Amino acid sequence: MPIDKALMAGSTTLLVLSLLAEGEKYGYQMIAELARRSDNTFQLKEGTLYPILHALEKEGRVKSFRREAENGRERKYYRITPAGLALLQDKAEEWRLFSEKVNAVVQGCTPVGA
Amino acid sequence: MPIDKALMAGSTTLLVLSLLAEGEKYGYQMIAELARRSDNTFQLKEGTLYPILHALEKEGRVKSFRREAENGRERKYYRITPAGLALLQDKAEEWRLFSEKVNAVVQGCTPVGA
């Protein structure tokens, strides 16, 4: 069973930027990689990813370009920009802080052996 | 600066149930406790909390009752039910899994020294 929608909501941009920090990738590939790396916990939909990528590009966080694959097929790749890396830093720190605080509340209330 | 709205979205129910697992509490108190325990990272609004409490009660996850405080003022307290505890178990496990996977992706992409 995949994760609740609302939980995913706040972290998709962080996840996408994280993937792109590794190197340029195309949309379909990102969906597959995210699923693989999370043991299918993250099953990002195309209807979610593409609008995010377009928005990030409009903000200058990523830059897209077309390139032909080995099979002669053209794909749309995305590369992260310096502004994108900066946003990634912010998002990663925000996530770190947030998850730390959630754990503080949850663990503080429900003793470990629950 | 408080945490991004979307990040909060998926975890408010978990946080509320966690607080109530400790003992019965009233609304205003929960907001204050959440802020205190998270070093003001969580600043839940009344417009967010009360609808959540009402929904949880309708589902039988919590039970409300009125009680007079020392100062003669009446407050509406909430107590978690067995069904509420069960939901808390599920939500806590979901959170654990989710945060683990996010960290796996983020850390896998952005080397520690980022």
Place this chain on the structure above:
DNA sequence: TGACATACATCGGTCATCTATGTATAATAT
């Protein structure tokens, strides 16, 4: 040549939070 996986794209609906607003009471200050 039909079926399927790949690959990109967009629209509309749903759902959760926040902002704003309203009510009421107790405590405090002027």
Place this chain on the structure above:
DNA sequence: ATATTATACATAGATGACCGATGTATGTCA
């Protein structure tokens, strides 16, 4: 006295983010 602030609960409407559905197009394989 009375104005202000903190406490305390409540709801309606706006916003924002994801997903489901759908559409297009191409390469591969039987």
